[in-house]
Amino acid sequence: MESAAEDTRPWQGYALSLYRQAAVGRLLRGFVHNLNGPLQVFSMHAELLRWMFSRALPIVDRLEAAELPEASREQVHELKGLLEARFRVMDQLQAEMAACQEIVRQIMGTEAADESLGSTCTLNTVIADELAFLQADLFFKHKVSRELRLAPRLPPLHRGVVPAHQIVFILLENAVDNLRQSETPRLTITTEVEGDRVLALFEDSGPPVLDADRERIFAPFFTTRPGHPGMGLFLGRLLASDSGGSLECETAATGSRFRLSLPAA
Numbered sequence: 001m002e003s004a005a006e007d008t009r010p011w012q013g014y015a016l017s018l019y020r021q022a023a024v025g026r027l028l029r030g031f032v033h034n035l036n037g038p039l040q041v042f043s044m045h046a047e048l049l050r051w052m053f054s055r056a057l058p059i060v061d062r063l064e065a066a067e068l069p070e071a072s073r074e075q076v077h078e079l080k081g082l083l084e085a086r087f088r089v090m091d092q093l094q095a096e097m098a099a100c101q102e103i104v105r106q107i108m109g110t111e112a113a114d115e116s117l118g119s120t121c122t123l124n125t126v127i128a129d130e131l132a133f134l135q136a137d138l139f140f141k142h143k144v145s146r147e148l149r150l151a152p153r154l155p156p157l158h159r160g161v162v163p164a165h166q167i168v169f170i171l172l173e174n175a176v177d178n179l180r181q182s183e184t185p186r187l188t189i190t191t192e193v194e195g196d197r198v199l200a201l202f203e204d205s206g207p208p209v210l211d212a213d214r215e216r217i218f219a220p221f222f223t224t225r226p227g228h229p230g231m232g233l234f235l236g237r238l239l240a241s242d243s244g245g246s247l248e249c250e251t252a253a254t255g256s257r258f259r260l261s262l263p264a265a
Helices: 004-065 068-089 090-111 123-136 138-143 161-180 232-242
Strands: 145-149 186-194 197-204 247-250 256-263
Touching: 004 068, 004 090, 068 090, 090 123, 090 138, 123 138, 123 161, 123 186, 123 197, 138 161, 145 161, 161 186, 161 197, 161 232, 161 256
Parallel strands: 145 186
Antiparallel strands: 186 197, 197 256, 247 256
16 A cells, blocks of 8 residues: 555655646636736826826927016926926836736736637747746746747648647747756757748757756656646647647757647648
8 A cells, every 4th residue: 555655655645736736827817817907997097197207398498489487487497307207217118018918918818818729829920929938937038048049930830729729838848948957058949841840949058957867858747857747848749639730749959859840720
């Protein structure tokens, strides 16, 4: 009995980890859904502030040009400086608000993604969305240099977007973990079309995958990093296979390289 309990312990730990992640995901989705309302209000008021500044500044210009006592002229000039300073940051404020709204759209859109054959989402779009989410990782945002070699006009994916998002997330998470051990962390992502398939290569400058581990890393619970459950790449390959594609680890001169192939519509 003790041996059987030992055998199931990794599955129990992983199941608990998935349960916790699912619970956090549900809370996050509810938070994001509720966040959309305040963001719309902030965006509306930012637009109203821009309109107000555009009307107020000409009025102040006319006051500044009018025959006023010296003290009043100084006060008008000071008011004009304050208004101009706030007006100059409106572009930045509206850009940040638009970025927040786009993140909400991506999260809610991925949740309700169409899994039918009629999906118009490309692998480039999936990669761009997942890279945007990864900006929350300060190491990735500030330390990892990135090169994107994305083929233009990729055909849409054949099986929808959710599996592709999950696979790309797994590959990016794996690459970032590997890059934490690199002195010059660098990530290169390449996409291309090959017949009726779209391909993506994920190459990082971290420690290389040993030849003996090239297939073992796709086995459940196999890991070379303490504290990792060893299920990411296993699930990534499973999702790729279920989508009619493949996920392989290729030989690389330095670092690691993973090749993802998915059917195109």
